[in-house]
Amino acid sequence: MCYEQYIHDEKTYRNIVRRVWTEILEWGRKNMRIYPWRSTQDAYKLIIAEIMLHRTKADQVKDLYELFIKKYPDFKSIVKAGPENIKSELHSLGLPWRSDLLYRMAEEVVKKYDGTLPLNRMKLMELPGVGHYIASAVLCFGYNLPEPVLDTNTVRVIGRVFGIKITDSSRRSKKFEKIVSDLVTCGEPRSFSLSLIDFAAMICIPGNNPECEICPLRGICCFYGKRGDMNEG
Numbered sequence: 001m002c003y004e005q006y007i008h009d010e011k012t013y014r015n016i017v018r019r020v021w022t023e024i025l026e027w028g029r030k031n032m033r034i035y036p037w038r039s040t041q042d043a044y045k046l047i048i049a050e051i052m053l054h055r056t057k058a059d060q061v062k063d064l065y066e067l068f069i070k071k072y073p074d075f076k077s078i079v080k081a082g083p084e085n086i087k088s089e090l091h092s093l094g095l096p097w098r099s100d101l102l103y104r105m106a107e108e109v110v111k112k113y114d115g116t117l118p119l120n121r122m123k124l125m126e127l128p129g130v131g132h133y134i135a136s137a138v139l140c141f142g143y144n145l146p147e148p149v150l151d152t153n154t155v156r157v158i159g160r161v162f163g164i165k166i167t168d169s170s171r172r173s174k175k176f177e178k179i180v181s182d183l184v185t186c187g188e189p190r191s192f193s194l195s196l197i198d199f200a201a202m203i204c205i206p207g208n209n210p211e212c213e214i215c216p217l218r219g220i221c222c223f224y225g226k227r228g229d230m231n232e233g
């Protein structure tokens, strides 16, 4: 049974959501990957990690992240260093615009909030370089708030499990946002969201061959039920 069939049956929908939440969290307890930015709930460190991770693989970021955090432990130290130094620190990751955004963000956080990130989605999103994803990541990973963290990978898992067609705009779709909000509201938003990210990277991988045979969700997964004849256009 897929989303369109049970969306009007609240009890069934809630049961599926609960089951997905339980299985993903349980899977994450055994398999979650370890990265330096996952051992902190410091919003500054988390936002630095998210900026570095943009379109860049975690293994590429790891060492630089640790060096950067050591050298620049807060927004004030970034501002003090000046834009050119920050640019050369991040040079090896490519995407030079991200060092400009980071510098401008640091200036604004220091000017408006004395160097401490605001605990508010709208205020976060007013900062240079902060969109929906980064704001959600800071609130969810930093403050354990039930904020839906939607990217192309988490959307892929949700789309497959619930049988919803995935498109380029799914990350901004209210339907996906509601399902992920309902999932994180079940509890442990930080652990659940990190587990979902890793599950998307290791089990429900992109392409035609997700690891369905070892997947704990196959009993309720719409994609598995239909054996891949859904269109991921």
Ligand code: SF4
Binding pocket: 157, 160, 161, 203, 204, 205, 210, 211, 212, 213, 215, 216, 217, 218, 221, 222, 223, 224
């Ligand atoms: S059964 Fe397959 S498609 Fe469904 S969630 Fe698991 S890995 Fe993804």
